[in-house]
Amino acid sequence: MTSASLSPHAYFEVLLRPGPDGAPPVLLAPMAGFTNAPTRRLAHRFGARLTCTEMVNAAGLVHDSDKTWQLLETFADEGPVVAHLYGADPASFAEAARQIAATNRFCAIDINAGCPVPRITRGGAGAMLLRQPALAGRIVAAVRAACDLPVTVKTRLGPHPRQVAIFDFLRAVEDGGAAALALHGRFTSQGHTGAVDLALVAEVRARARIPVIGNGGIADAASARRYLSGTGVAALMIGKAAIGRPWIFRDVAAGLADPGAPGPAGRPDLDELRSVLFGHLADEVERLTVIARKYPLPADALDPEAATVIGFRLHFFRYLSGLKGVAWARGQLCRLRTLDEVRALVDACLTREAEYRARRPATGDASRESGEF
Numbered sequence: 001m002t003s004a005s006l007s008p009h010a011y012f013e014v015l016l017r018p019g020p021d022g023a024p025p026v027l028l029a030p031m032a033g034f035t036n037a038p039t040r041r042l043a044h045r046f047g048a049r050l051t052c053t054e055m056v057n058a059a060g061l062v063h064d065s066d067k068t069w070q071l072l073e074t075f076a077d078e079g080p081v082v083a084h085l086y087g088a089d090p091a092s093f094a095e096a097a098r099q100i101a102a103t104n105r106f107c108a109i110d111i112n113a114g115c116p117v118p119r120i121t122r123g124g125a126g127a128m129l130l131r132q133p134a135l136a137g138r139i140v141a142a143v144r145a146a147c148d149l150p151v152t153v154k155t156r157l158g159p160h161p162r163q164v165a166i167f168d169f170l171r172a173v174e175d176g177g178a179a180a181l182a183l184h185g186r187f188t189s190q191g192h193t194g195a196v197d198l199a200l201v202a203e204v205r206a207r208a209r210i211p212v213i214g215n216g217g218i219a220d221a222a223s224a225r226r227y228l229s230g231t232g233v234a235a236l237m238i239g240k241a242a243i244g245r246p247w248i249f250r251d252v253a254a255g256l257a258d259p260g261a262p263g264p265a266g267r268p269d270l271d272e273l274r275s276v277l278f279g280h281l282a283d284e285v286e287r288l289t290v291i292a293r294k295y296p297l298p299a300d301a302l303d304p305e306a307a308t309v310i311g312f313r314l315h316f317f318r319y320l321s322g323l324k325g326v327a328w329a330r331g332q333l334c335r336l337r338t339l340d341e342v343r344a345l346v347d348a349c350l351t352r353e354a355e356y357r358a359r360r361p362a363t364g365d366a367s368r369e370s371g372e373f
Helices: 008-015 037-045 058-062 066-070 090-103 126-131 133-146 166-176 198-207 221-231 248-257 270-294 304-311 313-320 326-333 339-359 365-372
Strands: 026-028 051-057 081-086 108-113 151-155 180-184 212-215 235-238
Touching: 026 037, 026 051, 026 248, 037 051, 037 270, 051 058, 058 066, 058 081, 058 090, 081 090, 090 108, 090 133, 108 126, 108 133, 126 133, 126 151, 126 166, 133 151, 133 166, 151 166, 166 180, 166 198, 180 198, 198 212, 198 221, 212 221, 221 235, 221 248, 235 248, 270 304, 270 313, 270 339, 304 339, 313 326, 313 339, 326 339
Parallel strands: 026 235, 051 081, 081 108, 108 151, 151 180, 180 212, 212 235
Antiparallel strands: none
């Protein structure tokens, strides 16, 4: 994943540089259950400079868990990918980092210090590391010592607005050797809702000795421009708004390169939407077929096609959300088991949408999408 002519650290620095048009890079955030190889491949195709894996348990890698290693499966034609780890034990992180580096498939290792989900924080991982900056610093240092890949950290502003923890945390991970900080501009108590504190993000960026990557609340080109102008971060990272909308990377990049240009109309045209969705489905089958060949699966495991149809439901509704016929399709999808059945259902839904647009051409596609994120 690294350029043959550059060290891993030099290559990572290049990845965070502005493009030829002066616009900062746009990255795909790590998301459990979503940022697998097919999602990352699509994000790269639409312009994401860098993508992250799903959340991977460092201890699971140390114990050689097949289910954990499956989360690190990559496609050969993906762009640069960061392995995203969670945990709370420096020794486990170090061993996991050694194993990840040995695969030669990742350009950096990212440490999760921001996930607010109780299943993660109960073990002292995720956002709980904000309360233990010294431990976070030791984890960064352990990973740095274990491999030659750059180490980054993804975190938040603090546990809640009355407890801003980011500045002590920043110093600890910088001293540990972090190469960059991805900062979700909300507090743990906010989850993924509420206002992003751009002023506080800007203060973090001003104090930081390493690049700060801005994350949280970026849903389109306009919000990306506001985030960038309000903070001056080195790069932007998009998470939930990219689910079912991989073209957001293309739209945001265009909006940053030419701030005066009118924004896109929302979704791509229906033909492109159909092509992207069907391509994503095919990529999911490819991923599960590779896993079935590499790892022992239970005797009652579904074949890759049936597993794709079931596992793709969340993506399906994000792709089609707001279109005519999606409520009807929701009731049908749970009964489907083959890709041909899913394709027929998508075609029926898109036909209803096309007919709706033909009857009401003045109804903007963007008006039904913009309120969803």
